[in-house]
Amino acid sequence: MSDVMEYKCPACGGAMEFDSKTQQLKCPYCDTQISVEEWERQNAKDQGTAQWTSTGNETWSQEETQDMKVYVCQSCGGEIIAEQTTGASSCPFCGNKIVVKGQFAGDLKPDRIIPFKLDKKAAKESYKNHLKGKSFLPSVFARENHIDEIKGVYIPFWLFDSDIHADVSYKAEKIRVWEQGDMEYTERKSYDVKRGGNMSFSHLPVDGSRKMDNTLMESIEPFDFAEAVPFQNAYLAGYFADRYDVEAKDSQERVTQRIRKSAESAMSQDMEHYTSVNMAHSDIHILNAEYMYVLYPVWLLSTTWNGEHYLFAMNGQTGKMVGDLPADKQAFWKYVLSRGVAIGAVLYGLMWLLMLL
Structure with a gap:
């Protein structure tokens, strides 16, 4: 058996490559195509070895x-x-x-x-x-x-x-806030949650x-x-x-x-x-x-x-x-500053409105 094994084209003898589009071995010289399984069967038969x-x-x-x-x-x-x-x-x-x-x-x-x-x-x-x-x-x-x-x-x-078995426990909380008259009330409920x-x-x-x-x-x-x-x-x-x-x-x-x-x-x-x-x-x-x-x-x-x-x-x-x-650091900080200025202007405007009310 040869010391160097190539995926030789059955038509022209050129070195074939696996083609991702056709999912077959393809010869770049004569465009012959053959499936991997068929090439293996032919090669095994030619070499007298098992597939x-x-x-x-x-x-x-x-x-x-x-x-x-x-x-x-x-x-x-x-x-x-x-x-x-x-x-x-x-x-x-x-x-x-x-x-x-x-x-x-x-x-x-x-x-x-x-x-x-x-x-x-x-x-x-x-x-x-x-x-x-x-x-x-x-x-x-x-x-x-x-x-x-x-x-x-x-x-x-x-x-x-x-396969797994999971047991997980959590500390959960429900918070309810409501107003009654001039008073604001907050209710907190705690729960132990277990799941498996x-x-x-x-x-x-x-x-x-x-x-x-x-x-x-x-x-x-x-x-x-x-x-x-x-x-x-x-x-x-x-x-x-x-x-x-x-x-x-x-x-x-x-x-x-x-x-x-x-x-x-x-x-x-x-x-x-x-x-x-x-x-x-x-x-x-x-x-x-x-x-x-x-x-x-x-x-x-x-x-x-x-x-x-x-x-x-x-x-x-x-x-x-x-x-x-x-990352363009200059563009990043320019964006951050522009957003900061815009948010600051909105907050400043809201403060003036609150003062006028």
């Missing part, structure tokens, strides 16, 4: 990893994996140059993958739209901000399923990459797991895959916090009839916890402006774009 399959948390086989390389960023230390034919010149996380480390080996094989649904063109358009309507964005940012790289990267996520129940969480994601900001990844949620398919190497053609460096057990604290926050929020619903509600105690029991390892599609846009690096991320399935933007 690749994915069954929960198995490891990579030697045949699967021999066509993949590890690229390492000398600045942030990020490691990504890609097929050997994928060109790599800069890090999708920090924009600095990356080098080939060597053959990829080890780690768990993903259980599922959501293939890219949107292409690079859609990522550029989403980025432009993201800049529109930002009140305090410097006016020159959109013109001068230079896009260094746009790369499609499969980000590793741990998905957690869990069972809840289920399915496919709650936590990214498995230390170099990816957790808040950034949570901001591009949700991903629709219904479109996830069993992992096959061919989906990586033309893209990168971030190599996970956070174990599932190390993600449990974060997912527990997310579950706790969601459960407490759900328990506090429909309490508008109280004037104030404060949580007194929360007891969340997590039951039947399970997890799986998946790859989700993300477009990363690395940009530079005024010597500063900015990273934008777009959900490669839904098109949701997020990323920090610089």
Whole structure:
């Protein structure tokens, strides 16, 4: 078997790439298209080997990893994996140059993958739209901000399923104010409110990459797991895959916090009839916890402006774009002062009216 494996076009022999629009492998030379499953069947028949399959948390086989390389960023230390034919010149996380480390080996094989649904063109358009309507964005940012790289990267996520039982207690208060004659009366009633129940969480994601900001990844949620398919190497053609460096057990604290926050929020619903509600105690029991390892599609846009690096991320399935933007401090304080002057003028006018009455 060859030391280098390509997703060769059955018509012309060129290196095929996964096309997000057609959800098939496509040849950039002769436009031949073929489904991932059909390519795998043909390749397995041609090579005389079994078809690749994915069954929960198995490891990579030697045949699967021999066509993949590890690229390492000398600045942030990020490691990504890609097929050997994928060109790599800069890090999708920090924009600095990356080098080939060597053959990829080890780690768990993903259980599922959501293939890219949107292409690079859609990522550029989403980025432009993201800049529109930002009140305090410097006016020159959109013109001068230079896009260094746009790369499609499969980000590793741990998905957690869990049943929970929650017992939450609150201190609540009702306040009623009324006037009678020249007197104003205030009535306060205090309540001890207790709520409990069972809840289920399915496919709650936590990214498995230390170099990816957790808040950034949570901001591009949700991903629709219904479109996830069993992992096959061919989906990586033309893209990168971030190599996970956070174990599932190390993600449990974060997912527990997310579950706790969601459960407490759900328990506090429909309490508008109280004037104030404060949580007194929360007891969340997590039951039947399970997890799986998946790859989700993300477009990363690395940009530079005024010597500063900015990273934008777009959900490669839904098109949701997020990323920090610089603020025009002069415009911000001008807005604050103008609003302050306007509010001050209104208050001054009201005071004069009261004095005249």
